[in-house]
Amino acid sequence: MRPERVSRWFVTASALFFVGFHAAMAVAAPRRVVVTLGLYGFVLHVLFGKAYALVPSYFNRDLAWDRGPAVQFPLSVLGTAGLALAPFGPPWLQPVGTTLWAGGVAVFLGTVGWTIRGNVTGAATGTGGPNAHREPVDRTANVAVPIALGYLTLAAGGALATTAGFESMLPQQLSHLLAAGTAALFVFGVGFRLFPRFLVAEAPRPVVTVVIAAGAGGPALLAFGLFDPELLLVGGVIEAVAVVGFVLSYIVLFLRSERRRVGFYAVLLAVVAGVVGIGLGLVLAVTGRSPALVTAHYRAMLAGFLGLTVVGAAFQFYPPAVGVWPYANDRTALVTIGLLGGGLGVQLLGLIGRFGWIISVGTAAGALGALLYTYLLLAAFARRWQ
Numbered sequence: 001m002r003p004e005r006v007s008r009w010f011v012t013a014s015a016l017f018f019v020g021f022h023a024a025m026a027v028a029a030p031r032r033v034v035v036t037l038g039l040y041g042f043v044l045h046v047l048f049g050k051a052y053a054l055v056p057s058y059f060n061r062d063l064a065w066d067r068g069p070a071v072q073f074p075l076s077v078l079g080t081a082g083l084a085l086a087p088f089g090p091p092w093l094q095p096v097g098t099t100l101w102a103g104g105v106a107v108f109l110g111t112v113g114w115t116i117r118g119n120v121t122g123a124a125t126g127t128g129g130p131n132a133h134r135e136p137v138d139r140t141a142n143v144a145v146p147i148a149l150g151y152l153t154l155a156a157g158g159a160l161a162t163t164a165g166f167e168s169m170l171p172q173q174l175s176h177l178l179a180a181g182t183a184a185l186f187v188f189g190v191g192f193r194l195f196p197r198f199l200v201a202e203a204p205r206p207v208v209t210v211v212i213a214a215g216a217g218g219p220a221l222l223a224f225g226l227f228d229p230e231l232l233l234v235g236g237v238i239e240a241v242a243v244v245g246f247v248l249s250y251i252v253l254f255l256r257s258e259r260r261r262v263g264f265y266a267v268l269l270a271v272v273a274g275v276v277g278i279g280l281g282l283v284l285a286v287t288g289r290s291p292a293l294v295t296a297h298y299r300a301m302l303a304g305f306l307g308l309t310v311v312g313a314a315f316q317f318y319p320p321a322v323g324v325w326p327y328a329n330d331r332t333a334l335v336t337i338g339l340l341g342g343g344l345g346v347q348l349l350g351l352i353g354r355f356g357w358i359i360s361v362g363t364a365a366g367a368l369g370a371l372l373y374t375y376l377l378l379a380a381f382a383r384r385w386q
Contacts, residue, residue: 006069008381010049011314013077015374017041022370026363035175036084038302040101043183045076046310048108051186058142058193059116060126068111075104098163105156109149120146137192140208144189147216151181173223180239181219183306188215188246195250198316199257199264207245215242233285243278247271262320262333266312269341273304276348296351303366304344311340311373323379333376339369
């Protein structure tokens, strides 16, 4: 099974969940539904797909089990759908959805873990030729992957234990383990390998080390200190160091680069949203949980930092201009990025400024942006299906 085809399965499912995520925000669905569609559905599915395609080569290995992605795919999709619908369905839907989702995670962890078992720290990077000078940064970036897998293991185990009645973790703790511990760490690790190559520029090596180190420790403090104000603040500061360091690194790469491809602008908006989101998180750690600020924080991080980073990387892997359908081009991609970024900005303004009437404008813009993003991806995939 070719890695590119595996990625398209997961990326397509991710895009459909992205539409659902924005639709859920637009109709003011319960927070648990929104977070499930955005984090478990959109972010993690694209992470799974690209990890299968990229991690083996980054660790100078071949994928250990070619059928692993095909086995995981239905488990993850059905499990996520079940978890998203659980608040509206029968009582058995939550445990069934959790079991299916955790089963998919187990397949992913087993396949990727067995793939890198002889090179867990990523010392062998597969880097050579014209990119040989990037090996020190690549080696540091690889360290993020096994740590992110560890957080994913902890979250899946915690979800199963809670479903079994042990009440080991609350949904907010699971979300932080998955968003900050798994997804953000993958963004840091894979991003430091991808973006310097995309932009043909050099990332500052000392900053890479700081980002990976802070990104490795911050999520645990955030998740397990969620109801301990002092520990939460420490975790927030450490995670802020990681996010701000990554933001500065990307801005340096962007300014040093002569390339100006459409996806790069999405990531530029993503890092701005990351600074806003992490700032809101620190405010929450200091002042307490205002419902509006909590919503603004998770939307800035999930739809903004993680979401727009995914969109930018996807437009680089699957350029809109190769699409075979009408209006599949960079101009439509820029409109898509504007709708997603602008819609998020309007939402945050409404939430922070208590202008409730404009939040619906922002969510409507985001939903339209998600539809256009999905259209552009499917248009690019259609060329490969011909």
